[in-house]
Structure formats: structure tokens, C-alpha cells
Amino acid sequence: MFEDQVSIYLQRKNVTLEGKKILVGVSGGPDSLALLHFLWTKEEEWKITVYAGHVDHMFRGEESLKEAEFVKLFCEERNIPFSWERINLPEFIKKTGMNSQKASRECRYSFYEKVMRKNSVDYLALGHHGDDQIETILMRLTRGSSGKARAGIPFIRIFGTGEIIRPFLCLEREDIEEYCKIHNLNPRRDPSNEKETYSRNRYRKHVVPFLKKENIHVARHFQRFSEELADDEAYLMKQAEEKLSFIVTKKRKEEVVVDINRFLSIAIPLQRRCIQLILNYLYDEMPISLSALHTEQMMILLKSPHSSGNIDLPNGLKVKKSYHSLHFQFNFSPTKSFYYELSKMGELLLPNGYNIKVEYINGDHHTESDCILLDSSSISFPLIIRTRRDGDRIHLKGMDGKKKVSRIFIDEKIPIQKRESWPIITDSNGNILWIPGLKKSIYSHSNTNSGSNLLITYKKQ
Numbered sequence: 130m131f132e133d134q135v136s137i138y139l140q141r142k143n144v145t146l147e148g149k150k151i152l153v154g155v156s157g158g159p160d161s162l163a164l165l166h167f168l169w170t171k172e173e174e175w176k177i178t179v180y181a182g183h184v185d186h187m188f189r190g191e192e193s194l195k196e197a198e199f200v201k202l203f204c205e206e207r208n209i210p211f212s213w214e215r216i217n218l219p220e221f222i223k224k225t226g227m228n229s230q231k232a233s234r235e236c237r238y239s240f241y242e243k244v245m246r247k248n249s250v251d252y253l254a255l256g257h258h259g260d261d262q263i264e265t266i267l268m269r270l271t272r273g274s275s276g277k278a279r280a281g282i283p284f285i286r287i288f289g290t291g292e293i294i295r296p297f298l299c300l301e302r303e304d305i306e307e308y309c310k311i312h313n314l315n316p317r318r319d320p321s322n323e324k325e326t327y328s329r330n331r332y333r334k335h336v337v338p339f340l341k342k343e344n345i346h347v348a349r350h351f352q353r354f355s356e357e358l359a360d361d362e363a364y365l366m367k368q369a370e371e372k373l374s375f376i377v378t379k380k381r382k383e384e385v386v387v388d389i390n391r392f393l394s395i396a397i398p399l400q401r402r403c404i405q406l407i408l409n410y411l412y413d414e415m416p417i418s419l420s421a422l423h424t425e426q427m428m429i430l431l432k433s434p435h436s437s438g439n440i441d442l443p444n445g446l447k448v449k450k451s452y453h454s455l456h457f458q459f460n461f462s463p464t465k466s467f468y469y470e471l472s473k474m475g476e477l478l479l480p481n482g483y484n485i486k487v488e489y490i491n492g493d494h495h496t497e498s499d500c501i502l503l504d505s506s507s508i509s510f511p512l513i514i515r516t517r518r519d520g521d522r523i524h525l526k527g528m529d530g531k532k533k534v535s536r537i538f539i540d541e542k543i544p545i546q547k548r549e550s551w552p553i554i555t556d557s558n559g560n561i562l563w564i565p566g567l568k569k570s571i572y573s574h575s576n577t578n579s580g581s582n583l584l585i586t587y588k589k590q
């Protein structure tokens with residue numbers, strides 16, 4: 130029954146796994162463990178190769194390490210290639226300012242991507258199921274999400290060297306628990322799943338059981354709703370994209386201007402989506418969560434009989450109405466940028482509250498991420514400590530050629546406000562020596578140098 134349901138679901142979704150390499154993201158909990166076990170039992174019949182990947186977020190100390198060891202053993206017993214990574218999540222959260230859920234997700238996905246690339250994996254399979262779908266849709270609607278976010282968890286999406294699939298979306302939590310029991314899987318139980326401080330757990334405990342009592346097919350209905358909404362959304366977004374060049378009169382990196390009369394001449398569902406497309410473009414890869422409320426505010430402004438008005442959006446994006454135009458523009462505070470010169474040893478307190486200390490030392494020093502060791506004889510003074518500029522590039526250690534600093538900020542998930550005040554240290558010729566806390570350049574020494582070295586430290590005051 131269980132097996133048939135999954136096979137039929139995959140067929141209906143036009144996904145053929147034959148001959149494919151599949152990486153399963155395994156937490157050690159019932160859903161992903163059942164998924165790993167299920168796909169492993171299908172290896173021969175479906176001609177697939179299964180890999181397992183686990184991330185230890187180091188959040189619950191020894192407990193999380195035990196989970197990793199449990200998954201490792203489970204894989205060893207079945208000859209499933211296993212990859213894992215320990216990630217210092219508290220450290221990552223401190224650096225990015227993300228909340229813990231988002232941070233652990235970011236870390237997991239970058240790990241999956243690495244493993245997929247290493248093994249040329251076609252599919253990343255995750256253990257989300259029908260109950261997760263109900264919870265996600267309801268949570269997002271309640272929170273005021275817009276666009277395709279309301280369709281919940283997609284069955285398939287492009288990711289890494291292939292695609293993410295969720296073969297268990299057609300199942301319910303009870304089906305999976307039953308499967309674990311039949312196959313004696315003894316999954317690990319995450320105690321945080323019980324905590325009512327997490328909103329998902331409240332939906333799981335109070336809302337989903339109520340809906341299931343109202344209608345035993347609720348999960349199937351939510352899944353169908355999700356798929357139909359995702360299709361409608363994709364179609365409307367495409368239509369909106371085609372209208373965009375008609376309504377936008379100016380489009381630059383940090384500025385967009387809309388012709389209001391043209392905007393109002395298109396269908397309302399496309400108007401909303403055009404606003405979304407413009408915001409996506411402007412916010413680019415910034416970690417911003419916009420709600421349907423923001424779009425609604427803009428719709429009101431556009432339709433109002435007043436010839437002017439303003440809206441302030443996250444990260445300093447200003448929307449200004451002026452007669453027949455609507456201007457979207459970022460308004461970064463100029464006080465955030467800085468420029469200092471340090472001609473010799475000394476200390477400097479930066480506007481972001483961090484302290485830069487430059488000193489000479491002789492011989493060894495163990496370098497952490499908050500300090501760098503440079504060969505003082507090959508550095509031209511004064512050192513310059515400044516905020517980023519367009520076109521900044523750094524020659525990273527162990528890399529051919531230079532990498533754009535703006536790309537590093539994106540890859541490291543540094544929020545846009547922090548990027549504006551993040552220090553960059555260069556020599557007097559403009560060579561970037563260090564992006565403190567993020568990346569060291571080829572000018573950095575390893576720790577066993579004799580002679581006169583320059584040690585720069587970057588620490589919170």
C-alpha cells in the first residue's frame with residue numbers, strides 16, 4: 130500500500146528514478162529514516178544508487194552527536210555511502226543574525242549541495258510528508274505570505290546538480306510511523322518537536338488533528354490545493370513577466386520606476402505579481418521576508434487619488450509615488466560607510482562596534498577567524514580600513530584569480546545592512562588583505578613563521 134502510493138505518486142509527477150543517484154537528507158527522525166530505508170530497499174528494483182547525508186548542527190551538544198552516530202551506523206549496516214558535517218550553528222547565527230531555523234536550513238542546504246556535486250547526484254530526497262504540507266500552508270497563510278509561498282512545499286524544484294524531490298508528500302505522518310514500526314527502524318526523536326514555543330509544533334498538535342477529524346482526506350486535499358495553486362501561480366507569474374517591460378520605465382541595480390497609468394491598465398492579478406517581480410529584482414538575494422501586506426500597501430498607494438505618498442520597506446527600500454510614476458529606491462544611510470588609515474601599530478574602534486588592533490609580533494601565532502598574520506616586510510603602508518566599494522575583488526588563499534567581494538557577502542549570507550558597514554582591510558596599493566571574520570587573502574601567513582609579522586585582530590569591543 131505504502132510502496133504503491135509512493136510509486137504512483139512519482140509516476141503522476143513524471144519522475145523516473147531509474148539509473149539515478151539519490152541523496153537522502155537524513156536527520157535520524159522517523160520521516161527521513163523511513164525515506165532512506167524505503168529507497169534503499171528499492172535500489173535493485175528501481176536501479177537507483179542511494180546516498181545519505183546528515184548535518185549535525187551542534188545545537189544540543191552530545192545529543193546531536195549521538196544522532197549523527199546513529200545515522201552513520203544505520204548506513205554502515207546497509208552499506209549506504211554516508212556523508213556528514215558538523216556545523217557550529219551558534220557561531221553561524223552570530224555572524225549572519227539569522228534566526229536558528231533559517232540558519233540551520235541554510236547550513237543544511239549548502240551541505241547537500243556540496244555532497245551532490247561531489248557524487249554527481251541527480252536527486253536530493255527529503256522526508257516532508259502530507260502533514261508537513263498542511264502545517265506549512267496554514268502557517269504561511271496565517272503569517273500573511275504572498276505568491277507561491279502560499280502553495281506550501283513543492284514536490285520538485287531545481288537544486289544543486291539536480292533537483293529536490295519529496296516522495297512522501299503523498300503520505301501522512303501515521304503511514305510513516307507505521308512503516309518504521311513494521312521495519313523496526315527505531316528512529317531518533319527530537320525533543321524540540323514537542324516544544325510549543327515553535328509555531329509548527331502548535332499547528333501539529335492542535336490544528337492538524339482537528340482537521341483530520343473533520344475530514345480524513347484532508348492531507349490529500351491540501352496536497353491537491355498546493356499543486357493547483359503552484360500551477361496557477363507559475364502561469365500568472367509568466368504573464369506578469371511579459372507585462373513588466375511595458376510598465377517599467379527605468380530599471381537599475383538599486384532603482385526601478387513604474388508608469389502608474391500603464392500599471393493600472395493591466396489585470397489586477399498581474400498587477401500584484403508585477404510588484405512581486407520588482408521586489409524580487411531589487412532585493413535580489415537578500416534574506417528578506419515580505420508579506421502580502423507589503424504588496425497590498427503598494428496597491429493602495431498606486432490606486433489612491435493622491436498624487437504623492439511614501440512607503441518604507443525592509444532594508445531601506447523606499448517606494449515613492451510622484452504623479453504618474455512610482456519610484457522604488459534604496460536609501461542607504463551614508464553614515465554607515467567609513468574610511469580610515471593606519472600608518473603603524475594601533476587600535477581603531479569601527480562604527481559597527483568592532484575593534485581593529487594592529488601589532489607586530491615575532492614568530493608563531495595561532496590564527497583564528499578573528500585575526501590574520503601578515504608578513505610585515507611585504508605590506509605597503511598605510512593600511513586602509515574601509516567599507517566595500519563597487520568592483521572590490523580579493524585574491525583568496527588557495528584560489529586562482531580574484532573573487533568579487535559582493536559575491537562573498539552573498540555566499541556567506543551576510544545581511545545587506547551588515548554588508549554596508551563590514552570592514553575591508555587593504556594595503557596602500559589597494560590590495561585587499563582581509564575581510565575580517567569572512568575571508569583571508571593570499572597575503573595571509575600560516576601560523577609558523579619566524580621573523581617580524583603583523584598581527585591584525587578584529588574583535589567586538
Ligand SMILES: Nc1ncnc2c1ncn2[C@@H]1O[C@H](COP(=O)(O)OP(=O)(O)OP(=O)(O)O)[C@@H](O)[C@H]1O
Pocket residue numbers: 153154155156157158159160161162182183184185186237254255256257261319
Ligand atoms: N540534520 C539533518 N541532516 C540532514 N537532513 C536533514 C536534517 N534535518 C532535516 N533534514 C531533512 O529535511 C527534512 C525536513 O526537516 P524537518 O526538520 O522538517 O524534519 P522532520 O519533520 O523532523 O523529519 P524527520 O522525521 O526526518 O526528522 C527531513 O525529513 C530530512 O529529509
